[in-house]
Each structure stands twice: as C-alpha cells, then as structure tokens.
Amino acid sequence: MKQTVTRNGVGAWTTRKYDHEKAVGTLAFTDDLRFGPELLHARAFRSTKAHAEIVSIDVSEAMKVKGVVKVVVGENFVHRFGLYLHDRTPLAVGKVRYVGEPVALVVAETEEAAEEGMLKVTAKYRDLPPVFDPIKAATDNSVLVHPELETYEHVPFITPFPGTNIANWFRIRRGDVEKAFAESKYVVEEAVNCPQIAHGFLEPHCCICKEELSTGNLTIWSTAQSAFALREIIATGLGYPLAKIRVIAPPIGGGFGGKAGMTVEALCLAGAMDPDIKGRPVKLYIPREEVMLTSWVRQAYIAKIKLGIDADGKITAIKNNFYFDTGISAEYGANPVRSAGYSSTGCYYIPNVWTDSYAVYTNKPFGGAYRGFGLPELMGAMEVVIDIAARKIGMDPIEFRLKNMLRTGLPTCTGMPMNAHSLDTIVEKIVDRMKLKEKEPAKRKGWVRGKGFALALKAPAMPADASSSAIVKILGDGGVEVLAATMDMGQGAYTAYAQIASEELGIPIEKIRCYYPDTQSHPYDWQTVASRSCWSMGMAVKRAATDAREKLLALYAEFWQTDPETITIEHGIVKCKAKGKAEPIDVQVQNGFFMPSGKFVGGPIIGSGTFVPPDVVNPDPETGQSPKSVVHFTVGAVGVDVEVDPATGAVEVNKVSAGYDIGKAVSPMNVRGQIEGGTVQGISAGLMEAMYYDEHGKLLTPDFTDYKIATSMDVPGEVDAFWEETPEELSPYGNRGVAEHSMISPAPAINNALFDALGIRIHTYPTGRERVYKAIQEKKRGETDIWEYPYALEQSYKNAVKEWK
C-alpha cells in the first residue's frame, strides 16, 4: 500500500524552485558575492602566438602600476590538472600553445589596476610552427602540441598515443566489416564536418579562491556545475587532501557542460596560493571576450562514415573515422570522443562495426564538454549520411531508418543489448504531425520549402562508477531540506528532487527546499553532467526520502502503538485511521517522541541515500566491447520544416517537432523546458554557430558581436515537444536522461530539410545564409554536394581582400 499522498509528487506539473528569486533578481550569483576590502582581483595576460617558446616575460612595468600586488607566471605554479588526462596547466609553462593562452596572472587591489597591469606585461617568444588542421595533426607528426604526452597521468579508460597528437583513440571492432562490405549490394561513403562551437551561457566564468594562512585550507567559490569533481581535480592536481578543500557553488547562469569539471579555478588558485598573496581572497572574473579562450568549447569534427547495405536495405556494416579537434587540451575532451565511439552505430542495428574515434591536439583553444557530449557531433554526421544512403538506394529515408532501427534487445556496437523504447511510435507521431511525407508549397513568395528528419540517441557518458548521494532532513515543523549536490543551472533539478521528496514523504512541495552545492554540507555527487542527475541523484534522493519516511513512520508507530504499515502521510499530516489519529508533523520529529515507555526516542530525522550504477563495465580498450557499456540510452527524433530564400540563402524554420522516450517525466514542466531549450540550441548551432580563426590562429569570434546565436526572431515561435514513457528498469521512477538529447539532432534534421528544399547536399555546418547561398549557386553549376573544409576559412581569410584601413 502506498503510504503517502501529495499533489506535487512525481509526474505533477508544478512551478519551479528558485524561479521567483531569479525573476525578481535577488538570487546571488558568484559575481554578486562580496568579500570586502581584503579581496584582490586577478587578470590574465595572454599569448599572442599560436605556438612558441617563451623566451622571457617582463612584469617590471606591470609591478609599477599602483595597486598591482604580484604577477604570477607559469613557473610559479607548475601543476597539471585534468578530469581524464592531466594535460593542462593553468598558466603556460615554457611554451604557449594557442593564441589567448594565459601566460601571466596579474593580481591587484582593484579590477582597474589588474587591467592596467595586464596591459603592461610583455613577453618575448620564439615562434614554433603551429598546427590547426586536425587531419594534418593526426596524420603528420611534424608538429607535436604535447611532446610530453607520455608523462601525463590519465584514467585507464582513455588511450593517448605519445609521440603523436592523438590524445585519445577509441575503437570499436565488431564482426568483419571488410567481408560485409565485399558482400554488400551498396556501399556509401560520405563525410561531414563542423567547426568548434561555444556554449554561450549568459554568466561568464567567475571564481574566488582563498587559502587560509595557518592551515593551508582552500575555499573556492565558483561558477561550477560540479562542486565535487572540481574539488577532486584540484586536490589531485595540487596533491592536496580532499578535506582541506571546500568548494561552494552559488547558482550559475547556464552551464551546458561549459562549467563542468575544473575550468578557471586553478588559474585563480595560481594567484590565491602565491606566497605573497595567500591569506587574501582572489577573484578571477573572465570577461565575455575571453570566455572561449579560457575554458573549453565544443570540439570541431570531421566524420567519415562508410555504410554497407544489402539488397533489402539492411545496413550490414559501418566503418567510422571521427577526428575530433580538441585544441590544446583533451583533459575533458577525451571523453566525448569515447562517447561518440561507443554510440557509433547511432539508432541502428549494424552487425559489423569498425570505429576509430580520435581526439586530436591542435594549436587552438580547447574542446570539452558541451550539451550532447559527442552525440551532436556523431548524429550531425550520421543522420545526414543515413539520409544520403537512403536516397542513393532509392528508399524513403524514414522507411530506411525504421528498417534498420536498433530495437529493444538488439546489440549496440559495444555488444550491450538495447533497452526498452518506443522510438517507432515517436517516428510515427512526428511523420504525422509534420506531414513529413507530403510536399507542401512554400509560404513565402519566391522561397522553397523542405522537410527533414533525424533520429537521436544518447547515454549518460560517465565513468562506470559515477556515484551520487543525498541527505533528506525532516524539520521540526514538517518542512524538509534536501541536500543533493546537483547544480540546478536552469534544468530544474531542485524542482524534480522536491517532487521526489514530496512523493516519498507525503509533504507538500512548498515545504521542501533544496540547496545549492557546498562540499562542506552536501554529501558526494560525481558531476552535474551527462543527463544523469534525475536518474542517478534521483535514486539517491528517493532512497534518502524513503529512509527518512521509514524512520518517521517507525517513530509514530511506536508513539501510537501500531504497525508502521497502518500509518499514512497525507499532505504533511500523519494519519492512522485505525487509531483515529491525524496530526501534522511537529517538533517531535526534531526533539524526539515521549514514548508510552516513558522515554524519549528519536531525535532529528535524517534520511540518507546513495547510488552507484551496479553493473557498468568500461568498454575493452582494443575492441570497445562490453556487456554493459552504459546505464541506458534515451532515444528520440526531430522533424523540421524549413523554407529557403534562394536569392539570399536565408533559412527560416517554419515548424519543429521533437519527441523522446524518457521513461517517465518526473517533472513534466522541466522535461518540456529541456526539449524546447535544446531544440532551439540545436537549431541555432545548425544554422549559424561557429568559431572562426584567422590564418595565425587568432579567434575572430570571441564575443557575441561575431559569435552569433539564434534570437527569438530566428526560431519558430513554438516547439512541438512531446515524450513517450517506456519505463527504464533500473531507475527511480522509470525515468531516463533527457537533458542533452534535444540538442543532438535538430542540426542534421535541418541539413536533411535543406537537401529536400534545394536538391544539393551541404556537408559542412553551420548552414548559414552565405553557405546556403553558395550551395544554391553550386547547384546551378550542376554540383550535387558542397563541402567546405572548416580550415578553408583560415585559408580564404589569408587570401582575402582586406585592404580597408
């Protein structure tokens, strides 16, 4: 018998926690924290060279600026950091590897003095040849970005290749692809590429670090998605015990993976731990123009996919070559490469698989976690290649997808059986809602219309043993506090946890609070990434709430001299029908119950819960095979309807429909928000987002003047978001991850729609106006495909007319 009753439990549409404070503007973000006159300000002096030896750094003029306290250089703070691979120093040591790399850190009494000091630092360099092109970097070792690669520590499940630029090489070897290709009726081989893109979160990185003088204890306030992972990376990099580091993560203004792991904190620590500075808090605020130069962005990629298809239209073999351009660091970027690798048959069952997925170092700002984590990259290529293949063999692209679908129980490319899902229902609904099989006339005069479709799939990409824990405290007035170290950065985690606690405790959601992470108070959670929180931390919160409920029921049972099973909690009232009892939860749950035995029993009720995935096995490094490589896959699909102005290349999205099988919507309001938000982010990435460089490796799009993100004027007014609920077995409520998935496939769906509209295939993202216009002109010349190598822009920039002065 269910012993709790609540209106705002699991599955209810509720208002969201912290929305009110955000709307009013009173929620304090990291930059809003005040530290008084003790606070020092840090500012990075950055490299103007893409690859060079540092001959000398002159800080003497900077030190003369009034208010400058110290200028720290790389040699003062030689520590390597990284989540998966320790290849990153916060300040360049001996060499610079990209334009914008921090070379010195100016610490001053005021922001202005730090800025002025930064402008007075000079450095002399001896140029080294740079490498920007990942294919060149991967195949020609003439320039090594990290000659010291073999000395770097790394986790066992990534495989760097010292002496090359390959920071990770993930492989799948399954069946016999060459034999299957030889026996195939059709072989289709296509390539797709995409430049680096950036998260574009509203709040830039900000961090305050302080070393306590007498103990050496560190306190870090930071815009961090993952307080505990940050602590661990810092501790490992410094050789510090965990208990001597406290991380406080105030609310953050968007993350999308860009604030996971450790981002700018070590750079701030280089100031705060300096012998001349320690004891005083040091603040490092990264200005917008330097966000993309300071921490990671999404990796650029070039994907080559070869498919073998039999006479029935069944895909028999796939060979994948993925080159991820990870810039100068793969500390985090090594793992999206792996994630794309172990999902590299997409939503399809393909018996013979060969995949090589590489993280390649180049002399550019670095790649790492970004919503989708390898899957928008994989699907951005694969869903286009599938479309091309279907058309080449004369099959309807949707029928081709259904025919080859990775149905429940079939093995994925790692050999693990696919979990239950209703992808075919989703496909059917999108085909119906978008009228995908109907050709409709354009709504705008002179424009052409097209429709496109793409499937999506993703598993939480994390180490096999990523764990979570939570504490649920019942307060003396029936209120509840949940300590779960997930960062709620807008995705609505705290609303979901409050709903879970409400469901398990029978206490109204208004009485439940969830606090932003602090490693001092909260129990451990690996990271707020991977679409894992509502699942993994959801398990921990459910267990903690259940534990608290059982403790509470046991106390009331003893107090009322009845069995716990006869007691219910309804809207915060504890009831026992048999005994005619109905009492609101009161101070007894805090101070103890005076029992019929004449003794106080109980005391504050604290429930705890932990969770670790019990049965995930990291894929074999040689073959990528594993009986259970990931916890589960969430699948879905996107349909888009676009129109193109052939005279300018302008693209408008008329309509978009996106559905995912999420197992169960714990917090439907947030599920809808995630699908809408990710769809818009995916449309934006597909249509206009790109980081461009000049021929010297200087970023030309450092801020929103030239790094363009879709505005509300560029996306359809409404996103048709829906979901199916095929329950997941090992899950708090049957729910699976949903946060990243909606970002994955809008871009390939648009690409396919553009082909439908224009009859020419664009192999390069983003499909912005100029590129679409170019494609239309190429089509007029009889071309069927347009491919613009991402590094061509550097070349064309080199040759461009730039004579205005």
Added chain:
Amino acid sequence: MSMLAFELERPRDLASAVESLGRHGSRAMLKAGGTDVIVWMHKHAVQPEVLVDLSEVPELGGISFYPHRGIKIGAMATVNQVGTHEDARVHYGALVDACLSHSDPLIRNKATVVGNVCAAVPSGDLIPAFSVYEAVMHVYGPGGERDIAFADFITGPRKNSLAPGEIVVSATLPMPSGRSAACYIKLGRRNALDLAQVGVACLAMQGSKGAEYRLAYGAVSPRPVRAAEAEDILAGSESPDEALLDRAAKAAAAAVNPITDVRAGREYRLSMVEELTRRAVSICAERLTGRESR
C-alpha cells in the same frame, strides 16, 4: 575585459562641451548614447582619459520637422525616437527602416542616430540613409558654426571630417522633392541584433523628368558609397523591368568594394548588393506608383 580608469565630464551646455573638448584635446572623446564608445573602451579599442558625456546638453536633443526644410535630428535623439517619429514615418522611409533594423529595442533606447553616423563604422545602419537623403551635418566648434555636406563627412572607417574640438549639434535630412518612397534593406547573419553584411538604402522621387533614384550602400566600402551609375540607369523609369533592374544591380556591384571578413565574404556581399538593389528599387518603385508615400 574591463575599462581602465577615466574621467567623466558632463557639461550642461554646448559651449562648455566645446570648451571641455578644447581643453583636453586628443585625450578626450565624446559620448552620446555610449553604445559604441563604452564597448570600445571595454575592449581597449579606444582609451580616452576623459569622456565628455553629451547627455545633459539641452541644445542637442529633439527632432523637428518642417515640410519645406526637412527633418532636423538633434545629436542626442535616440534611434528609437527617430524610428517612431510620426513625420519620419511618413516622409523618411529609409531612415525609419534603418532605425528599426538597428540592434534591438533596448539598445535603440540609448543609441543615437547622429552617434551612429559619427562613429563612421562602415556597417553603420544609418549611414546609407543619410547618404540618400543627402544630409547636412550642423557642427559647432571653436571656430563657431558650420555645415558639412554628408558626402564629405565620413572620410574612412571610424574617421570623420570634424576638426579638433568640433561637435555635431544636429543633422538635417532635406525633404525629398515631390512624391517619394524610400526603404532600407539590411542583410545580416540572423534576423535581429546583427551588424549589416550589406545594407542598401533606396530613395525614389517623382520629379519633372520622371522618377529619380538614389542608392547608397553600407558595409561594402570604407566610405559611404552612392551607386551613381545605377541611379542614372534607373532615372526616368517609374516601373523598371527585370532587365533594367539587373543592369542597375550590376552597376551597383561595380560601385562598391567589399572586403572579406568573418561576417561575410566579398563575393557574397557583391551578390547581395545586386539582389538587395533589385529588391529596394522594386519596393520604392511600387510605392511611388501606388498611393502610399513613404
């Protein structure tokens, strides 16, 4: 990046503003709306030691319209004030289009029309409109008042012909003669909040010798550029046909000299100059022959 320390002066009348500029010389810069200069200061693109803020100078505000003389736009008139001005809406279509294509409503509440022109950034949205209306810049400085024809005002990217210590007080856009129609078409990378990759302003006027056209371009040359040959090709034609439009478009492309940069390539810009010329001329011709006068 953050701003370096600077002094702010906020004169209360025009004479003190000019005095202030004279006193500080090249150490000072003017600020009207501040939507360019503050951003440039953040990025250290400019580093004035003194910023002379014009927002409290009463002589610089306001918009006035006299049917025979035209519209006079004070230096502090914001882009939104001009964009929503009733007389501008009726008589200065290209000006209003340009205002409404500029940035977003919040920035337009601060940014000024004259400031956009004085900044002389090649992609400045208001510049082509000032070109087609053949604006006159009214300047006040140490040598007293003078007028500068707009064609002589912008001398290069971010350069204008103001002498040291001079301030643009206002600009007059003369009333187009006879019936007229005008528009500004802007192409950006997205539908809002972008700098022009190409901007085209077109003004068509019904004169004694038939229709007369003026065409001006933004973001495709270092200085404001009129397409004189295209204007000649179109002169006299009230409803230009496809062939004429094409000839004019080609002539316009020959008049401009775009660069390739991160916002667009030269080739694309040239193609779009042609396309937007065809569109702008067609729109104006249709409006001119229809009842609507804009």
